[in-house]
Amino acid sequence: MKSKKWTLILTSLTALTLMTACGQSTTKSSTTAAADTTAITTSTKNSQSSYFTEKDYDTSYDENTASKIELSGSSAKVSGDGVTVSGSTVTISKAGTYVISGQSDGVQIKIAADKSDDVKLVLKGASMTNTDAAISATSAGHVYLTLAEGTTNSLSDSSSNSDEKANAALFSKVDLTINGSGTLTVDSKKSNAIKANDTLHITGGTFNITSVGDAFNVNDELNVTGATMTIDAKEDGVKVDNDDDMTVGNMYLANNTITVTAGEDGIHASGNLVIDSGTYTVKNATEGIEGKSITINGGDINVYSTDDGVNAANKNAQQSDIYFTMTGGNLTVEVGQGDTDPIDSNGNITVTGGTIKMTGQTGFDFDGTATYTGGDIYLNGEKQTEIVNSMSGGGGPNGGPGGPAPGGRG
Numbered sequence: 001m002k003s004k005k006w007t008l009i010l011t012s013l014t015a016l017t018l019m020t021a022c023g024q025s026t027t028k029s030s031t032t033a034a035a036d037t038t039a040i041t042t043s044t045k046n047s048q049s050s051y052f053t054e055k056d057y058d059t060s061y062d063e064n065t066a067s068k069i070e071l072s073g074s075s076a077k078v079s080g081d082g083v084t085v086s087g088s089t090v091t092i093s094k095a096g097t098y099v100i101s102g103q104s105d106g107v108q109i110k111i112a113a114d115k116s117d118d119v120k121l122v123l124k125g126a127s128m129t130n131t132d133a134a135i136s137a138t139s140a141g142h143v144y145l146t147l148a149e150g151t152t153n154s155l156s157d158s159s160s161n162s163d164e165k166a167n168a169a170l171f172s173k174v175d176l177t178i179n180g181s182g183t184l185t186v187d188s189k190k191s192n193a194i195k196a197n198d199t200l201h202i203t204g205g206t207f208n209i210t211s212v213g214d215a216f217n218v219n220d221e222l223n224v225t226g227a228t229m230t231i232d233a234k235e236d237g238v239k240v241d242n243d244d245d246m247t248v249g250n251m252y253l254a255n256n257t258i259t260v261t262a263g264e265d266g267i268h269a270s271g272n273l274v275i276d277s278g279t280y281t282v283k284n285a286t287e288g289i290e291g292k293s294i295t296i297n298g299g300d301i302n303v304y305s306t307d308d309g310v311n312a313a314n315k316n317a318q319q320s321d322i323y324f325t326m327t328g329g330n331l332t333v334e335v336g337q338g339d340t341d342p343i344d345s346n347g348n349i350t351v352t353g354g355t356i357k358m359t360g361q362t363g364f365d366f367d368g369t370a371t372y373t374g375g376d377i378y379l380n381g382e383k384q385t386e387i388v389n390s391m392s393g394g395g396g397p398n399g400g401p402g403g404p405a406p407g408g409r410g
Helices: 001-036
Strands: 066-073 075-077 083-087 091-093 096-105 108-112 118-129 135-139 142-147 153-156 169-170 176-180 183-188 192-196 199-202 206-211 217-219 221-225 227-235 238-240 250-254 256-262 266-277 278-285 287-296 299-306 310-312 322-327 330-335 343-345 348-350 355-359 363-364 371-372 375-377
Touching: 001 322, 066 118, 075 096, 075 266, 083 355, 091 299, 142 278, 153 169, 169 183, 183 192, 192 199, 192 206, 199 217, 199 348, 217 221, 221 238, 221 256, 238 250, 250 256, 250 278, 256 266, 266 299, 278 287, 322 343, 343 348, 348 363
Parallel strands: 066 096, 091 108, 096 118, 108 135, 118 142, 118 153, 135 169, 142 176, 153 183, 169 192, 176 199, 183 206, 192 217, 199 221, 206 227, 217 238, 221 250, 227 256, 238 266, 250 266, 256 278, 266 287, 278 299, 287 310, 287 322, 299 330, 310 343, 322 348, 330 355, 343 363, 348 371, 355 375
Antiparallel strands: 066 075, 083 091
C-alpha cells in the first residue's frame, strides 16, 4: 500500500513538472519573438554593476588623516597635504581626501591635480557662493564628491559668471561621482547648475536645484541611483548630450525620486536612456522625456509636456538605433494641445509589459513598426487593443502608403 502511494505521488509530480516546463517554454518563446525587433540590451532588468563601480558607492573617509578646508567669508583656512590657498582661491594639487566646511562668499575651490590622481571632496556643512564656479575641477583622474551624512550644503555662482568653459556652479572637466546621504542645494544664476564634461555618476543624496540653464549638463554618461531630486530649470532638467559620438550620451536611472520642472526637456539623453525603477515626475516641460532609444523596465513615471511627452529621436542616428520599448512599470503621459503626441518614436515601438496611460489628441506616432504583446495601454481613459499610428502619410518598413502598420496585441 505504501509503495503504491509513493508511485502515485511520483507520477503526479512528474506530470506537474512536464506541464510547468511546457508552459515556461511557450512563454519564453513568445517573449523572445516579441523582443526581436529592437535589439534591446535590457530584456530583463539591468544589473547596476554595469553602470556603477564600487568606488561610486564608497562614502567612507578618515577625518583624522584628511586635509581640511575651512571656509570663512572671502577666505579659507587650509591644513594638511595637497592643498594651498592664495587670496580667495583654494587649489588642490594632489590625490587625497579633503573635508570642506564653513561658509564663504567669493571663494573658489580649484582642483588641478595629476591626471592619474583621484581626489575626494567631502562637503560637511559647506555653503559656497562665488562669481564663477564655486568648485571647478580642471585636472584629475577622477573626482569623488561625498555629501556627509546629516549635513546640508549649498553651491552657487553669480549672473556675472564669465568662465565659458566652466559655466556652472559645480564644474568638472573629468569624471565625477557624487555620493553620500547629505543634502546639496545648487543655485545657478548664469547657466548650468552641475556640468560634467565626461561622466557623472550619482549614488545617493538629496538635491535641490534651481538653474537658469540646465540643472545637470553632462557630455558622455549620466547614471543616477538612490537619489532624491527637486529640479527647476529654465532649460533642460536632467541632461546628457553628445552629438559628436553616437556611442555615448547615455543615461541610466534606478531607485530615484526625481521631480522636474523644465523650460525645455525634462529628462534628455542623446544616446540610450534606460529607466529600471524609481519615481519620476516631469511636472512641466516642452519635451517630457527624450532619448535616442528609451527603455522602461520599471518605475512610476508621470509626464506633462506642451510638446511630445516621450520622444525617441536623434537626427544624427540611424533609424534602426531609435526606438521606444516598455517591459514594465507605469507610464502616465499628458500633452498639451496642438501637434503633440504622448509617445513619439522616429523608429520602432515595442510594448511587452507595464501600464501606459495617455491623455492627448493622439496616442502613438512612429516611423517604424509597432509590437504589442503584453501590458495595458489606455488613451483618454479607453483601453486599447493595438498600437495605432497617428502619423499621417509617410510609411515605415512594414507600412503601406498610409504609414507604418499598427501593432496588435499578440
